[in-house]
Amino acid sequence: MLEINKNFFEHVNALNVRYCHWKSNEHLNQALAGMTDLDVLVHVSDRSDFEKALTKFQFKKVLSPPDKQFPDLEDYLGFDYISGAFTHLHVHYRLVLGQKYIKNHHLPIEDLVFNNLIVKNNVFIPCPELELILLV
Numbered sequence: 001m002l003e004i005n006k007n008f009f010e011h012v013n014a015l016n017v018r019y020c021h022w023k024s025n026e027h028l029n030q031a032l033a034g035m036t037d038l039d040v041l042v043h044v045s046d047r048s049d050f051e052k053a054l055t056k057f058q059f060k061k062v063l064s065p066p067d068k069q070f071p072d073l074e075d076y077l078g079f080d081y082i083s084g085a086f087t088h089l090h091v092h093y094r095l096v097l098g099q100k101y102i103k104n105h106h107l108p109i110e111d112l113v114f115n116n117l118i119v120k121n122n123v124f125i126p127c128p129e130l131e132l133i134l135l136v
Helices: 003-014 025-032 044-056 110-114 128-135
Strands: 019-021 038-042 060-062 073-080 085-092 117-120 123-126
Touching: 003 044, 003 073, 019 025, 025 123, 038 044, 044 085, 110 128, 123 128
Parallel strands: 019 123, 038 085
Antiparallel strands: 019 038, 060 073, 073 085, 117 123
16 A cells, blocks of 8 residues: 555545545555545535545546536546655546447445445445445
8 A cells, every 4th residue: 555545545534534445445555555446425515524534635627528527526646755656536526427439427426435434444434235236
């Protein structure tokens, strides 16, 4: 796990920010190591605290090309000074799904997700049953 990810998630956990890594959790270890993206869903009421944490850890907002910008989704890059690796966060503030490059369906079950979390590697994720429902 990259040190920036370890410290960042410890920090947001200590602040009681409601978030979860919500998809591709079978690859969570690789994502925390900077080998793939982290898809993080943040409770809309905790957006401000989450964004302050991003600033504290010097994550930089990245603006995607217009055809890859989607509602309530922002991209952030962080740099791990110990390893020299980058980490990439896809920060979702609503569950907006769809086909590749077309995210146009809001699935209004964010509260259900946040009420059914477990912890893996000190990161909140949906319980396996809920993750299966999201995949289907």
